[in-house]
Structure formats: C-alpha cells, structure tokens
Amino acid sequence: DVKVTQSSRYLVKRTGEKVFLECVQDMDHENMFWYRQDPGLGLRLIYFSYDVKMKEKGDIPEGYSVSREKKERFSLILESASTNQTSMYLCASSFVGATNEKLFFGSGTQLSVL
Amino acid sequence: AQSVSQHNHHVILSEAASLELGCNYSYGGTVNLFWYVQYPGQHLQLLLKYFSGDPLVKGIKGFEAEFIKSKFSFNLRKPSVQWSDTAEYFCAVNGVGANNLFFGTGTRLTVIP
Numbered sequence: 284d285v286k287v288t289q290s291s292r293y294l295v296k297r298t299g300e301k302v303f304l305e306c307v308q309d310m311d312h313e314n315m316f317w318y319r320q321d322p323g324l325g326l327r328l329i330y331f332s333y334d335v336k337m338k339e340k341g342d343i344p345e346g347y348s349v350s351r352e353k354k355e356r357f358s359l360i361l362e363s364a365s366t367n368q369t370s371m372y373l374c375a376s377s378f379v380g381a382t383n384e385k386l387f388f389g390s391g392t393q394l395s396v397l
Numbered sequence: 398a399q400s401v402s403q404h405n406h407h408v409i410l411s412e413a414a415s416l417e418l419g420c421n422y423s424y425g426g427t428v429n430l431f432w433y434v435q436y437p438g439q440h441l442q443l444l445l446k447y448f449s450g451d452p453l454v455k456g457i458k459g460f461e462a463e464f465i466k467s468k469f470s471f472n473l474r475k476p477s478v479q480w481s482d483t484a485e486y487f488c489a490v491n492g493v494g495a496n497n498l499f500f501g502t503g504t505r506l507t508v509i510p
Contacts (some may be wrong), residue, residue: 287440289427316498318500323406324502325401325403325487325500325501325502325503325504326487326500327500328497328498328499329495341497342464347409350469373441375441385443385446386433386441386443386498388439388440388441388442389440390439391431391440
C-alpha cells in the first residue's frame, strides 16, 4: 500500500519563523503536491512537482517555496511564517501521466502560527 | 479558468435517508472527475472516479456518481446512508493530460443514528 508520510501532525510556530514541512512517499511516484485545507475553502494547491528539482506554482504560492532534491521527498517551506498561514497542510503524490488515477494523501500537518 | 462548485456546505441526514451531493465544474476541455472522502481524523481517500465510458460510476461503500456532460455536473449519491458515512466529501476535477487537480470547497455530511 502506498504510504505518504508527513513528518509532523501538529506544529506551533511564531510569526516570522522559517518553517519546514516534510513529506516522504514510498511508491516511487513522480508527482508530488502540497495543498492547504481551510474550512469553507476546500483544498487549494500551493505547489507541485513532477520530477526531481522541478516545481510548478499552484493557485496560492505566495509566501511559500518548495524543494525536491530527491524523488521521494517534497518539502514545503514558509520563509517567514504569518498568522494567515495557519492551516492544515496536505501532501499528496501520484504517478506521472496518471491523471485519471488517484492521489495518495498524507495525514496532514496542522500548523498554527502565533 | 477551472473551478469546482459544491453548493451544499453541510448536510444533515438521518440513517437510511437517501443522499445526493451536488458538484458542478467549469473547464474548457475533457475532464477527469473524482470524489474524495475524509472521515474524521483520517486522511483523504478516493471514493470514486470518472474518466471515460459509462457516465454512471460506482465507488466504494455503495456510493455512485453520475457525470452529466451537458450540465457540467458530477453529483454523488447513495440510496441509504449510515452513521459511518459521516465525513467531509470533496469533488475534484482535472483536465485530461494535466497534473493538477482542482478541488471543491467540500460538503460536510452528518448522519444522525
């Protein structure tokens, strides 16, 4: 079974801190995604990557960056956390070209920025 | 621009009632359509998907959805809900050949025993 693991379930950070959210998948998927989930707004795509060292902006990339140095790992970086980045962050992965296949999601990281 | 609309934000039903959750999308091309479910405390998982063929698709746990191209809709249905169906349901769409998946805002379903 595919496993997408997010390193932290809950995180509390202060405004201005640099925050790293880590995601690892064990199925050799090419595509990896970072979404944030907010009540009433659903899931919004922040960034995605379709290969190592490749990245594409999603719908709401402002205030975020990503790193994909290895195929299995996709990191989301908040350079200077702000309170409006308090959210549930979801990582997902899929095979490349498998656009009619499902995404595999991690359990999420609930980030609170104080 | 692509978009997905789920007009029901919160639906409350008694057990054995029938369910229909609306989903409409906007996209200028051929699409793949999905319903995902998130049970309390669990990660998102695929309920069912449509990418071609029979517009009536059946998923897990007795759910089904019908793709009506003329209405740009992909409504989710279940004839008789159970308490264990309490969850949040997300409709999603992507263009064929595209990597990105667009999600609706979600519908929270509460089933009362």
